[in-house]
């Protein structure tokens with residue numbers, strides 16, 4: 647099973663492949679901030695410190711939101727991530 651590691655607390659969690667990162671955070675009370683949960687506010691932005699190849703690619707809508715809320719290369723929206731393999735995640739300001 648894929649493993650999610652959170653830079654915020656250093657903990658790792660096993661999840662079924664295809665798990666939405668948002669669902670994982672809500673189910674585990676993970677320390678990751680959310681706002682709209684639908685990809686428009688940018689609150690949940692993050693970087694994948696490892697495993698960027700193990701999530702679904704960003705949609706055009708996600709890329710548009712990211713363009714408005716961060717300059718960090720490779721940033722993603724936590725509420726839009728689908729986990730396919732091991733990842734390490736760090737929320738960004």
Ligand code: FES
Nearest residue numbers: 681682683688725
């Ligand atoms: S929570 Fe608003 S974009 Fe993810």
